Amino acid sequence: xxxxxxxxxxxxxxxxxxxxxxxxxxxxxxxxxxxxxxxxxxxxxxxxxxxxxxxxxxxxxxxxxxxxxxxxxxxxxxxxxxxxxxxxxxxxxxxxxxxxxxxxxxxxxxxxxxxxxxxxxxxxxxxxxxxxxxxxxxxxxxxxxxxxxxxxxxxxxxxxxxxxxxxxxxxxxx
Numbered sequence: 475x476x477x478x479x480x481x482x483x484x485x486x487x488x489x490x491x492x493x494x495x496x497x498x499x500x501x502x503x504x505x506x507x508x509x510x511x512x513x514x515x516x517x518x519x520x521x522x523x524x525x526x527x528x529x530x531x532x533x534x535x536x537x538x539x540x541x542x543x544x545x546x547x548x549x550x551x552x553x554x555x556x557x558x559x560x561x562x563x564x565x566x567x568x569x570x571x572x573x574x575x576x577x578x579x580x581x582x583x584x585x586x587x588x589x590x591x592x593x594x595x596x597x598x599x600x601x602x603x604x605x606x607x608x609x610x611x612x613x614x615x616x617x618x619x620x621x622x623x624x625x626x627x628x629x630x631x632x633x634x635x636x637x638x639x640x641x642x643x644x645x646x647x648x
Contacts, residue, residue, distance in 0.1 A: 500545070503537040504552030506530075511560030520629075526622055530556065531581050538585035546585075550578045 510529035518526045530553065537549040557574040565573070 499541055500548035500552040503533065503549045504556045506533045507553045507556030508559050511556055515560055515564055524625065527618065528577065531577055534581040535584050538581060539588060553578055
């Protein structure tokens with residue numbers, strides 16, 4: 475048994491969360507992932523099926539960073555369950571499976587990278603580690619903003635091309 479959030483030395487003390495034991499942490503991860511996925515499915519997916527942002531990955535990354543590695547598979551399964559529960563009815567099963575594998579893979583890779591850069595796991599937030607983590611988060615935000623801007627510009631370009639094609643078709647039919 476372990477506690478998800480542990481304060482050691484100069485780490486961050488989050489007090490009231492000590493009751494979250496190994497039994498409840500993955501359950502809470504799954505519930506939080508499901509709720510964030512519902513938000514993502516209903517409010518961030520464009521008509522082309524592309525999500526502008528995917529909040530559940532933040533939930534899963536947080537779970538990975540705050541729990542021992544030996545329990546990551548439980549959190550990963552909870553994330554996969556949350557993905558299926560939120561996406562059923564909106565996407566086919568094969569596509570949900572792909573989304574789940576990609577999302578778990580992305581967050582797992584991110585957690586390993588952050589753990590490697592901070593040399594701390596579970597994440598022990600010190601001033602030095604916090605600076606590195608904030609730097610990583612800022613890079614991730616910059617990449618996400620670039621993707622959103624790129625997609626909006628791409629959509630605008632497609633709309634301009636469609637408008638131009640419609641004008642050409644009208645002129646040819648006259």
